[in-house]
Amino acid sequence: MTITLVTGATQGLGLALAQGLAQRLEPTDTVYLTGRDLSKITAAVQAVPGGGAQVRGELLDVAAPNAAADLAKQIEERHGGIDIVFGNAVMRIGPDDNPREIIDDYTEVNNFGTTRLLKAFAPLLNDNGRLLVVASSLGTLHHLAPILHKRFTEPSSLDELDEQIANWRDAVKEGRTSAWPAFVNIPSKIGQVAAVRILASQHDYLARGILVAAVCPGMINTPTSALWWDVSTAPTPAQAAEALLDLALKPVKPQHYGELVRFGEVVPFS
Template sequence: MTDGPRVALVTGATQGLGLALVKALAQRLNTEDVVYATGRDRARLDEIRAELTGTGARVRTELFDVADPDRAEELAAALAERHGGIDIVFNNAVMRVTPDDDPRAIVGPYAEVNNFATTRVLRAFAPRLRDGGRLIVVASALGSLSYLAPVLHSRFDDLATLDEVDRAVADWRDAVRDGSAFSGPWPAFVNILSKIGQVAAVRTLAKRRREDDLARDVLIASVCPGMMNTPTSQAWWEVSDAPTPDEAAGPLLELALKPVHPEQYGELVREGRIVPWHPAGV
């Protein structure tokens, strides 16, 4: 990473894993470094900044609604002008769903926050990473073609551009919204396809940047934090024995702060191990 002050940014940082990442970065980085906590709730951001003052790195806040189609580029440009670039980005913002949600009603905003915002963050921040930078998309182990019907693999595998990823996600969104997905091969749980779309976006960008990035010690990857004990997870599963967000943040920080392992570049990583993109035997 850069010899000067480092700059980190976390999206979706007002609660859960995002807040845990901000806290951990503030503790692990130096006092001259800067950690930006971002989110949509200005009052909550102000509370976080006050709570974390004096904990290590300087914690600053920025309003960042990832669903705003222009905000990622605006913020990335502003930080690059302010600091000369950026060193660590955790794309963590997510729209959560519950078992009571109607997929047809929520899939539009869900795809906007979880998927189209991911590609916007990749487009905006990847070109502004400094040498040694890290751009990490928080996804899950569901982001594997193993969870997708083989007839759909080609829609997300080996795509050439992020625009192609967006079109594939839009086709899925529209199929859920008009109901046709429920009689076809699409997975019933919307989180599966959303995570596959996120991992596909990382793989697509990384394929184009790999050689130059590795020469500059830059890592672009997606990461699975594993099951966590959060209110959202509690609505779906028994998670009383699962790690807290603070505990789950540890392996993600290792990925951001330790030397790059080239085999992890562009891949989905869980606790230092690569989650296979293709099903076994393919």
Template sequence: MPHHPRVAVVTGATQGLGLALVDGLAQRLQPGDTVYLTGRNYDHITNAIESLGSTAAEVHGEVLDVSHPHAAARFAAELAHRHSGVDIVINNAVMRVGPDDDPAAIVDEYTQINNFGTTRCLRSFFPLLRPGGRFLVIASSLGTLNYLAPVLWDRFDDLATLDDVDDQVAAWVEAVKDGSARGGAWPGFVNIPSKVGQVAAVRTLAAQRRDADADAEVLLAAVCPGMMNTPTSSAWWDVSDAPTPAQAAGAVLDLVFDPVKPEHYGRLVRSGEVLPWKPTDVA
């Protein structure tokens, strides 16, 4: 049977988990397949590609700044022209936050990458996904309503459109910037509402796409890779015994290459298990 070349895209792929995912994809895909290693800095992209050993699939570097309002759409148009579609998208682009960062000072840039970047990629790349495709958003176990006060649940639960998700994230951003979030029910750790917003985006698009994607054997899911031994994580916690990014990438890649499990669709998955969206859910 002839091999139909597959195309994969990984955002935020110049280091850490993103680079490990590119390496894993390129090792497990076949000759003739293409993996796009993307990031914001050309030199970092070049260095990342040079750090890879021999791979089965070809790895191509591409500058992609998901915080730019039109960058994902432009790259998606290029992919449609080059390949007519894509098979795997892993949305990994992220801005890290440190213990000493002032939330009000960083929240705009932070959400432009982590949240609005996610919804831009969902809007731009998902329509290109071919039958049997995978679209995974790297998130966190913090991205469930369990970590928000119940009074905030309605802001992210059962939203109708990705625009609604963006509106709720934008409202939270303004509350952080004007200081009202600090005196309200919002958690002080900006990572929590941001990750909840990412998972809400996946859930929202999945609610619209579920039947069509089931027929096409497409998987759309948020993924928690778990705690990793990285410099960013070590600023917050003792991660000396945590898996490396290469080790953590394994469970993510299993979702790419294993048959679709219907219970994973539109959900937050960690090590193959579904994490409940809120306490009343049954995983």
């Protein structure tokens, strides 16, 4: 019996990941399709084709401080552990959004939500499990001024990284961003990749066949992406999900451990 979970799964890539897992797994397996809107969760579960794994909708707002830990406890009580976790919950930002006005909610979902998910579900991973955080190729130090690199390379724990993210958040709110990129997605994605790297370095999960990694799905044809770029020829969410599902279900490649992986290849952090 395989137990899996996808956050941010009511639309786009998250829904495609949940659907893909359900199709590739067996009727005795379970896919937890999660989101923060019950009506959207219900509609998403109903949209999954039958014949594969059981799809179970669950409320999970990763921005709520205890939500990930509470759901992890429930899953542990029901199943004893978990096999695959996709961290895909994201608050998107549009070209007209003012970073100073949205940065609190943005970091709560994208960054603190990621570290909460890692803390809650990493201890539950069964042997040969997967813990994959959907990030971006923007999540590398190449996109950041060198003076800021140590903010993401020196923390040795997720709590220390959270402190750095909070410092950046406060700098954005107060307009103290001379060295930071104007596009807040860049530090946020770097923070997500850094979180994965820290977790992987803290534990030898690979010895148990567990893959902990950040994943980049590449450009996807979604309404949000279309606000920023021409995505008319980009893959659909279902197409973009294929490489991520392969990473979750095929044998582990040790070189992927703790790294950002795009289309099966490691994207160097620095």
